[in-house]
Amino acid sequence: MITSTSDEALDLLVVGGGVTGAGVARDAALRGLRVCLVEQRDFASGTTWGSSGMIHGGIRYLEHDWETTRISCLDSGYIKRIAPHLLFPVVFLVPVYADAKLGIEVMEVGLEAYDRFQPYKAGRPHVRLSADEALILEPGLNPRGLVGALTMDEWGVDAARLVVLNALDARANGAELRTWTEVAGLLRDGSGAVTGARVRSRLTGVEEEIRAAVVCNAAGPWAAEVCAMAGVELQLRPAKGIHLVYDRRITNVALSIEAIDGRGLLLVPHAGTTLLGTTDDDHYGDPERLDVTEDEIEYLLQATERVLPSIRQHRIAHATAAVRPTLHRWSRYEDDLSREYEVFDHAVDGAQGLVTVAGGKMSMFRKMAEDAVDAVVRRLGRGLPACTTHRRPLPGGGSPVDVEDVANSMAVPLHLAQRLAGRHGDGVWALLREAEAGDRGTVVCECEGVTRAELRHSIRHEHVERLEDLYRRVRCTGGACQGMRCCWAAAQLMGAERGWSPARVGDEVRAFLDARWRDRPVVLRGVSAAQEELTRGALTP
Amino acid sequence: MSTAARLRRVAALGRLAVGYSRHTMSRLVRRGGWGGLAAFDALYRRDRISRLTPEERAALAGHGRCIACGLCTFAATRSGYLTAERLPLQLTRSLPEVWATRDLALDSLDWAAAQAVCPTNVPLGQIRDLVITRLEADGVLPPAPQLAPAVLPVPPARRR
Numbered sequence: 001m002i003t004s005t006s007d008e009a010l011d012l013l014v015v016g017g018g019v020t021g022a023g024v025a026r027d028a029a030l031r032g033l034r035v036c037l038v039e040q041r042d043f044a045s046g047t048t049w050g051s052s053g054m055i056h057g058g059i060r061y062l063e064h065d066w067e068t069t070r071i072s073c074l075d076s077g078y079i080k081r082i083a084p085h086l087l088f089p090v091v092f093l094v095p096v097y098a099d100a101k102l103g104i105e106v107m108e109v110g111l112e113a114y115d116r117f118q119p120y121k122a123g124r125p126h127v128r129l130s131a132d133e134a135l136i137l138e139p140g141l142n143p144r145g146l147v148g149a150l151t152m153d154e155w156g157v158d159a160a161r162l163v164v165l166n167a168l169d170a171r172a173n174g175a176e177l178r179t180w181t182e183v184a185g186l187l188r189d190g191s192g193a194v195t196g197a198r199v200r201s202r203l204t205g206v207e208e209e210i211r212a213a214v215v216c217n218a219a220g221p222w223a224a225e226v227c228a229m230a231g232v233e234l235q236l237r238p239a240k241g242i243h244l245v246y247d248r249r250i251t252n253v254a255l256s257i258e259a260i261d262g263r264g265l266l267l268v269p270h271a272g273t274t275l276l277g278t279t280d281d282d283h284y285g286d287p288e289r290l291d292v293t294e295d296e297i298e299y300l301l302q303a304t305e306r307v308l309p310s311i312r313q314h315r316i317a318h319a320t321a322a323v324r325p326t327l328h329r330w331s332r333y334e335d336d337l338s339r340e341y342e343v344f345d346h347a348v349d350g351a352q353g354l355v356t357v358a359g360g361k362m363s364m365f366r367k368m369a370e371d372a373v374d375a376v377v378r379r380l381g382r383g384l385p386a387c388t389t390h391r392r393p394l395p396g397g398g399s400p401v402d403v404e405d406v407a408n409s410m411a412v413p414l415h416l417a418q419r420l421a422g423r424h425g426d427g428v429w430a431l432l433r434e435a436e437a438g439d440r441g442t443v444v445c446e447c448e449g450v451t452r453a454e455l456r457h458s459i460r461h462e463h464v465e466r467l468e469d470l471y472r473r474v475r476c477t478g479g480a481c482q483g484m485r486c487c488w489a490a491a492q493l494m495g496a497e498r499g500w501s502p503a504r505v506g507d508e509v510r511a512f513l514d515a516r517w518r519d520r521p522v523v524l525r526g527v528s529a530a531q532e533e534l535t536r537g538a539l540t541p
Numbered sequence: 542m543s544t545a546a547r548l549r550r551v552a553a554l555g556r557l558a559v560g561y562s563r564h565t566m567s568r569l570v571r572r573g574g575w576g577g578l579a580a581f582d583a584l585y586r587r588d589r590i591s592r593l594t595p596e597e598r599a600a601l602a603g604h605g606r607c608i609a610c611g612l613c614t615f616a617a618t619r620s621g622y623l624t625a626e627r628l629p630l631q632l633t634r635s636l637p638e639v640w641a642t643r644d645l646a647l648d649s650l651d652w653a654a655a656q657a658v659c660p661t662n663v664p665l666g667q668i669r670d671l672v673i674t675r676l677e678a679d680g681v682l683p684p685a686p687q688l689a690p691a692v693l694p695v696p697p698a699r700r701r
Contacts, residue, residue, distance in 0.1 A: 315605035
């Protein structure tokens with residue numbers, strides 16, 4: 001591990017700990033570069049946090065460029081290969097109504113074309129259903145005007161965990177990780193070349209300089225801000241998107257929905273939740289200060305109830321909002337902006353040593369990282385090994401896990417073994433062996449089935465700095481109550497592991513609840529409000 | 542849009558047009574019913590992505606009414622890892638994962654007592670029935686494989 005970044009120049013400083021930045025750090029570390037990654041908050045707390053959690057093959061590109069679909073599917077396949085434990089199938093049901101923009105025949109042509117690419121990512125061919133069959137599969141569908149339906153599949157992923165595993169693998173290969181550390185400015189030499197960054201810890205306020213031959217700007221919607229520190233103008237067209245997160249899977253299949261303005265929305269069963277989204281609106285404000293509005297919620301619910309009339313009866317646990325760092329294009333409707341990405345070497349702008357990777361989508365993160373590191377290597381002018389991130393497993397992805405064997409031999413309930421294996425893959429064995437017997441089955445987060453053993457493991461090994469980080473590591477506090485019930489227990493355990501004072505534990509809980517509260521009032525209704533009141537009553541002395 | 546991008550778009554639309562012609566011809570000569578649901582079940586049975594019954598659909602909104610007050614757990618005690626509260630709160634949040642409750646003694650709790658004290662009327666008995674039904678249908682089907690292909694499959698050959 002690099003202990004003093006300020007003394008000796010690194011090869012690469014990565015700014016941004018989202019999926020792209022973590023992917024860049026991993027790729028570069030695997031190629032033998034000396035790397036440090038800084039992230040102003042926790043991993044995956046920006047754009048990745050608000051994603052739909054999908055590794056998809058890019059069916060929409062079939063109208064524009066089949067090669068993009070092929071590359072996208074191929075990369076989805078690579079991600080499936082390196083992290084099989086993190087991915088789960090998401091099966092889409094596309095109900096087709098009489099008034100749909102495209103008829104069922106045209107839509108099926110698209111899916112027939114997509115079937116040719118599905119083998120790249122271990123996907124399965126589409127199925128066509130009659131209206132009656134669609135209603136048997138999902139009886140909650142609105143039957144009026146239903147012509148038929150089509151099904152197809154993609155992969156769902158725990159996006160935050162995907163980022164964390166990339167970062168941890170980077171660390172295992174020598175990279176240094178610094179979360180809750182913001183870039184206060186870029187260092188430049190007399191010629192204007194970027195030679196590192198001045199960074200400030202958001203936890204301690206300490207500032208220091210990190211010198212690096214190349215700075216890779218993977219800051220997502222903050223990328224323009226980082227470029228401006230080097231006097232470079234980077235134009236993005238940031239787009240805000242929200243998702244409603246339901247407390248459980250409210251359907252077994254994902255639904256494709258058309259909104260009132262013709263935009264496509266998705267209702268996606270995702271792990272133990274359901275995501276409904278997304279909106280897509282230009283956003284020129286601070287990407288860190290995002291509010292979910294009643295209007296946005298109503299837009300999503302109005303569209304969804306045309307297809308699934310019972311949607312308003314289900315319980316929304318919280319909402320997410322994030323900004324996509326879409327590349328700038330003039331005169332295009334937000335939703336038409338492609339999810340293309342680009343790697344910029346700012347030597348042409350007079351800022352040698354600064355490389356920016358912007359745009360793109362989560363499914364393409366590995367390829368984006370590969371291209372960005374290729375640009376870094378070119379800038380370094382050194383002969384380095386080629387990228388291996390498409391074949392080297394992420395932590396836990398090395399070998400398949402027999403969940404029943406885990407449950408039997410480690411004496412944990414099958415349900416917990418299943419959850420653990422889904423998050424930790426073959427690392428589940430080490431996690432449970434390391435744990436004290438009493439911790440293995442002792443649950444802290446009831447909704448997500450997170451045990452003391454898993455929390456201790458995560459706190460010790462997964463670069464956890466704050467209480468809220470635990471959500472992005474192991475989904476602790478991710479259920480219907482959004483941590484109201486378990487945050488104290490988790491904070492106390494973290495405090496015990498870290499030697500925090502009782503006051504620090506209290507501060508962490510307060511900060512956690514305040515942060516969580518920002519996303520919740522707008523969705524609190526019915527039983528959610530009742531539970532909030534009950535739990536707050538119990539928590540208040 | 543660049544010329545190259547325009548050409549790619551023209552090529553993409555051309556391929557889709559050819560696909561449409563082929564599709565139309567095949568629809569004209571296709572015989573028999575739709576038969577899609579059987580194909581769907583065959584594709585996704587291992588993943589346990591299955592159809593919902595109308596009764597399950599009607600009850601599903603009620604599953605989310607649990608406010609974690611814990612009264613049901615007091616009323617129905619517990620059996621190992623199983624408590625009444627955990628059924629809606631944790632164990633049935635994802636129906637494809639319900640199979641992983643098969644090591645729990647679901648009949649050992651007094652579900653009627655649990656249901657009787659629930660202040661938000663979570664249909665605990667119904668949820669227990671749903672789980673039993675799904676476990677029976679599931680039999681001893683092993684967990685869905687995590688395996689990814691060691692070598693990515695070769696894409697289908699281009700049509701001549």
